[in-house]
Amino acid sequence: MFTPDIKSLLEGIPCPAMILDHIFRIIDMNRLMEAMCGHVTDEVRGIHSELVLRSNVGNSRDRLFKSVMETGEPVSTEGDILNCYRRKIPVHYHISPLSNSENVRSGLLVVAEVLHVEEIKKEQSNKSFSSAGIIGYSPKMQQVFNKIPLISQTDASALITGETGTGKDKIAEIIHNHSPRARFPFIKINCGALPADLLESELFGHTKGAFTGATRNKAGMFKLADRGTLFLTEIGDMPLQLQVKLLSVLDDKRFYPIGGEQIISVDVRIIAATHRSLREQVKKKMFREDLFYRLNVLYIHLPPLRERDVDIRYLLDHFLNKFMTGLGRNIAGFTSEAMETLLGYKYPGNVRELSNIIEYAVNMCKKKKVGLEHLPGYIFEPVADSPVAAGDDEINHINHQTSQPQERPPSLVVLPEKTPESWSDIERQMIIDTLKKHNSSRKLAASDLEWTRMKLWRKMKKYGLLP
Amino acid sequence: MNKLMMPIRGDFVAPRFDLATEILIVQYNNGTLLGEPKTIIMDRASDEGLCQMIVEEHITSLVCNGIEELHYNFLLWKKVNVLDGIIGNWQTALEKILDGTLQQGAVLYPDEREASSYESK
Incomplete structure (x- = not known):
């Protein structure tokens, strides 16, 4: 009689999968499940799967599992799990009964990410990215949309240019979400918003005692974005001395944190964006030419709205x-x-x-x-016509x-970054004013705004107000 | 003095921070427990509520299993020492934190796994 090799069968399933005994303890799992949970099988064999999977359907799935064991009928349910990268992923669970020659029952649990279903829908949506927040039917935007799938499928650095407000951030996020790195972090950092020293620490991290105030080790954005995408917005404003270090990381894929002795290797894809003319910056010696060419491997230009x-x-x-x-x-x-x-x-x-x-x-x-x-x-x-052809x-x-x-003539109301009337601006300003009023005490500011401190922290993070 | 919070479920560290309704709070100093551990039963699970409690109770360390990145980063920013991904019995985790050997992602299941199975309550 043909007896299949369970391990090979598990590896053949294109989704995370595990085999469980009659009381839901792990017998075996495939590599995709190991990657999702962050544990190898030998480490967690015999442990109740709920502790390893970290799903939100523990109780109901236990009942489902028992019913599968009793009736022998497979079932499916929906829920989410927290993976080893602390990300909540919506999933479908499929539980099927298994039994051996001695009629001892066990169960096969397959976890399919809902992401796959969304990807299929996106592919079927005629190359439209409106679901992702980008609307564009003009020929120039269609050219941009045509490039996105191609750029998504490689790991080469990409440069997005375009005037302010054209959607560079959105495009970067779409590229990440359509790439094989989608389940890993997408981290955005504004290179123009921070002074050089702080930016270096944010990007590369520091070790405890590296400088005054460095009271603990801090992982930089490069480390946090490992296996994901690092989006460097306003790259044209990056200080020159940091450009050298960035170039070196792009070449070697490893770096030393500030004050650190141990080299850190990372696998990060870089997407950079700027509203400046990088060539002009290069001419003015404000941007390194080698870094420009290193970033400008793949290129997307977002047309201004007046051309759409x-x-x-x-x-x-x-x-x-x-x-x-x-x-x-x-x-x-x-x-x-x-x-x-x-x-x-x-x-x-x-x-x-x-x-x-x-x-x-x-x-x-x-x-x-x-x-x-x-x-x-x-x-x-x-409004004067744009001098840009x-x-x-x-x-x-x-x-x-x-x-x-x-x-533009100074009399015109030109919006260099954001229209002051937007709610976001008003809310941001409200937070700043309240913090000023309370001498930077977030506790008092949160109380004044009638928010929880967590909500204040989230808003400050959203508006880039955290140190 | 250190103040530790650990979301638990029965004998185990709760699988998820955001779904935990039973919270253990202990105070310790130099590896010695100060007073009896305190258990709080929450009327509903709330990750934001727990974060608020951590700040208000001046918790210095959090030991948990699964936690979302948003809350993890918030707590780090609040200078809370977060050890997440801990799988196993909470008493073992507590012993290890007291002797300073608990590490992130530790699997602390008893050797005799057959005898101690996790049951969802």
């Missing part, structure tokens, strides 16, 4: 629906005059500005349709894309 006329109407509808839902309002659309004005506006702050304008309008509108009176006043002021040459974009905000 087709998309503006879709974006207006999308953000109107989004803010209507968020604020619980019922608005039928835009009046023809408002629509004409919105379609004719140049959007120097790109999609971010458009989003903020609609958020403002939804907040102001008390009628059935958004009219001219609900739009922010500054969009009626004349909408050329197709990508290198041309790198060279010139960012010069226009500075060249």
Whole structure:
């Protein structure tokens, strides 16, 4: 009689799987399950699987498992688990009964990540990334979308350029989520927001006693992003001395933390983004040429909104629906005059500005349709045409894309980073003001804002206010 | 003096921080327990509630099994020493923390695994 080798069968299952005895203890598991749990089989054999799997369906699954043992019928259920990287992953559990020649029953537990199902859906959605928060039907955005699957499937460094508010962060996240690294961390760091020393410590970590105030070892972002993606935004603002170290890490894939003697090896994919012209920065000796070429292996340029006329109407509808839902309002659309004005506006702050304008309008509108009176006043002021030619040459974009905000007449309301009216800005400013009021005491600030300290910490993290 | 929190479930370190409803709090100094361990039964599981409790109770160390990255980072930022991924009996974990030998990701199951099976309560 044919007796299959259980270990080989387990390894043949393309999902994490384990064999359990009649009281749910681990007999064997495949390598994918070992990777998910962070333990080798020998280490956890004989242990109740719940302690190793860390699922949220422990009780009901025990009942399910017992029913499978009694009836001999396989069952499936949904839930989530915490993997060894402290990530909560939605999964489907499939439990099937097994029995040997002596009729001793055991069970096969297969854990399928829901991610797989989402990936299939994404592939079927005609290369549209609207589910991921990017809307674009214009030919230029379609070119960008065509590049994403290709860029996702390699480990080479990628450089994303584009004016402020064009969605560089979103594209980086989509690339990560579509890559084989999706289940590992995606860590974003703003290279322009921190002074050089702090940035070095954030990126590479430090050891206890490396400098005054280093009271404990700290893993840097490179270490935390191991096996995942590190997104370096505003790379054009990175200090020169750090560029040397970054280049060395990109080449060797290992580094010494500050004050450390032990070299750390990492497997990290780098995606960098900037609104600056890196070539100009190179010419001005503010950016290393070798690092530029090292980062510029794969390249995506995000067109400004004024070159995506087709998309503006879709974006207006999308953000109107989004803010209507968020604020619980019922608005039928835009009046023809408002629509004409919105379609004719140049959007120097790109999609971010458009989003903020609609958020403002939804907040102001008390009628059935958004009219001219609900739009922010500054969009009626004349805006000079952009000096940037909408050329197709990508290198041309790198060279010139960012010069226009500075060249606008000072009377114009130009939004270099964010429109001040956005709720995010107001909330950020509110946090800063409250912290100032309470002399940086987060306890008092949280109490004043009627938030828990955890909520304040989350908001501070969201707005980059943590030291 | 150190103050330790350990989410537990029966005899074991609870599989997940966010789903734990039974909390053990002990105080110790130089490897010696100070007073009796205190057990708190929460009316519902709440990861944010636990984080709040850790801050308010001035907990210095947390021993747990699975914990989400968000809460792990928050607690590190709060200077709480977090040892996660601990699988096994909570009493063994406590003994090991007292003698300073508990390490992250430790599997502390008794040798006679057959005799001590985990039962979901």
